[in-house]
Amino acid sequence: MRPGYIWAVITKEARDLLANRLLLAAVVFPALVFASIPTAIVAFIELNELDPAQMGQIEQYLSQFPGLEPKRAAQGFIVLNFMAYFLLIPAMVPMAIATQSVIGEKTARSLEPQLATPMEVSELLIGKAISSAIPAILATWAVYVLYGFVNGAITEPVMTRLIFNDVWRVAMLTLVPLICLLSVMLGIIVSSRVNDARTAQQIGGFIVIPVIGVAVAGFFSGQATFSMEQVIIGDLVVALLIGLSLVIGNWVFDRESILTRLG
Amino acid sequence: MIESIGLGKRFRSLTAVHDLSFTVGDGEIFGLLGPNGAGKTTTVRMLSGLIAPSAGAARINGHELGAGSQRIRAMTGILTEAPGLHDKLTARQNLAYYGRLYGLRGAALRRAVDRYLGVVGLPDAGERRVGGFSKGMRQKVAIARALLHEPEVIYLDEPTSGLDPSAAKLVRDFVATLRDAGRSIVVCTHNLDEAERLCDRIGIMRGTLLQVDTPARLRRRNGTAVVRVELVGARRPDSFLGLLAGLRFVVGARADGDALLVEVGDPRGDNPELVRALVDAGARIVHLTEEAISLEQVYLDLVGETGERDADRSGLVA
Numbered sequence: 001m002r003p004g005y006i007w008a009v010i011t012k013e014a015r016d017l018l019a020n021r022l023l024l025a026a027v028v029f030p031a032l033v034f035a036s037i038p039t040a041i042v043a044f045i046e047l048n049e050l051d052p053a054q055m056g057q058i059e060q061y062l063s064q065f066p067g068l069e070p071k072r073a074a075q076g077f078i079v080l081n082f083m084a085y086f087l088l089i090p091a092m093v094p095m096a097i098a099t100q101s102v103i104g105e106k107t108a109r110s111l112e113p114q115l116a117t118p119m120e121v122s123e124l125l126i127g128k129a130i131s132s133a134i135p136a137i138l139a140t141w142a143v144y145v146l147y148g149f150v151n152g153a154i155t156e157p158v159m160t161r162l163i164f165n166d167v168w169r170v171a172m173l174t175l176v177p178l179i180c181l182l183s184v185m186l187g188i189i190v191s192s193r194v195n196d197a198r199t200a201q202q203i204g205g206f207i208v209i210p211v212i213g214v215a216v217a218g219f220f221s222g223q224a225t226f227s228m229e230q231v232i233i234g235d236l237v238v239a240l241l242i243g244l245s246l247v248i249g250n251w252v253f254d255r256e257s258i259l260t261r262l263g
Numbered sequence: 264m265i266e267s268i269g270l271g272k273r274f275r276s277l278t279a280v281h282d283l284s285f286t287v288g289d290g291e292i293f294g295l296l297g298p299n300g301a302g303k304t305t306t307v308r309m310l311s312g313l314i315a316p317s318a319g320a321a322r323i324n325g326h327e328l329g330a331g332s333q334r335i336r337a338m339t340g341i342l343t344e345a346p347g348l349h350d351k352l353t354a355r356q357n358l359a360y361y362g363r364l365y366g367l368r369g370a371a372l373r374r375a376v377d378r379y380l381g382v383v384g385l386p387d388a389g390e391r392r393v394g395g396f397s398k399g400m401r402q403k404v405a406i407a408r409a410l411l412h413e414p415e416v417i418y419l420d421e422p423t424s425g426l427d428p429s430a431a432k433l434v435r436d437f438v439a440t441l442r443d444a445g446r447s448i449v450v451c452t453h454n455l456d457e458a459e460r461l462c463d464r465i466g467i468m469r470g471t472l473l474q475v476d477t478p479a480r481l482r483r484r485n486g487t488a489v490v491r492v493e494l495v496g497a498r499r500p501d502s503f504l505g506l507l508a509g510l511r512f513v514v515g516a517r518a519d520g521d522a523l524l525v526e527v528g529d530p531r532g533d534n535p536e537l538v539r540a541l542v543d544a545g546a547r548i549v550h551l552t553e554e555a556i557s558l559e560q561v562y563l564d565l566v567g568e569t570g571e572r573d574a575d576r577s578g579l580v581a
Contacts, residue, residue: 019351109345117364
């Protein structure tokens, strides 16, 4: 594995992404949407009084924040519960970039000249994987930080401390990059088999189902956020899936089958 | 030097190329002619280390395909059938990317990019995105990309496709200078005129090589040339046929109006003897020309009028 080749691919892909405004919007827009919805709810609660008649119905949620007054506890529950949807960003965005990258190369027939260089297929794949994952990781982290400070500014600094808790810091540093890599690998595998980006993204879109499932289950169970154990189990499961996808990716993305599929 | 020894490629049950043996020397341009699906692209992909052969072997400047494929790719420049450029990048960024992949760095990379943008006539278009380029300009960038790292072995698939006549000539002239610099060059083309102008030898291919020779020799059907001898004077051309039948180097002869059509094996050696014999016998010769059979006719005779390979009938595809 030669870093020079991987770096050449990363810089080329970065230039490609920066020149592609639509794809760049696809990186930033979902992250902002996922952060805006709970922030808007928090702001709404801040500006209005909670109906005492409804307090009983949400008591089980509020009891998870014993040190906070009911209004702050309700806001705390909202900001933490919605954070599960942050995992949709690393699940969706790298997939869009990776599929666009591979399908775009297939359409432009630019894979053959690259594969004709001394670069190995694995170096090309790693370069593409890193360059697809990094924008999503950075977007998720940036929105996470922004989310913490904006909600703290709307309410009180305690909200920022709630958002930047140990569990979510670990999740951001481990689970988010791992989900990004899994999403990229699935994007590359699907893209090597189909010839248009829309089909690839529709097939690859199934990756978001487990993430949405986790978020919805969290909401209905009344659990405000993940526990550290759940994050670590999530890390292990996703790492296992990445290992599996690497094996499949190496099998489907070999030099010869790609060239012969291109015709 | 390129040496192909019984090279073959099967894709599952389909044979794309079989029993392919030829050599391309240093400082030689070898043309691969053949219809669509003849296996030209598969051959180039095998020889450039992109795909593994199913049979046979090949050596590129002494490196065996397989174990030495990475080194072979490093010393090879390839112009693919489609330019395959990155549309969002500028011409300079495209070339710089490939330069890095071929190991060029820093000032050497910048010099190579500048030089080849100039060679292909795009010195002022380097900062423009190739997505906005014409077909000809894209082809020029792709040619520059193939040559950027000064490869010892070069494969060019339809190098003048999409180029106007003056740009096509520029490319042909440049390819000739590469030959003069000792590079081994393989040109895949459907353009018979280009093959004849550019190539030292031509291989006509349909799954395997049907015939390999210089363009001049290919045009001589059965290895012979037909010489037309225009006569004047009282004697009729057919009166010389008996004389010609007695000359050992004459393969065949017939009269055609005021001319004789004489088939000989080696025009350069035989024509002076032919002229001497006819003049000694009293013939008054106005002029003598070699009857040219077009390369197109030779090609069509070898691959058939339909051109495309019939996969169903032969079980062969590219």
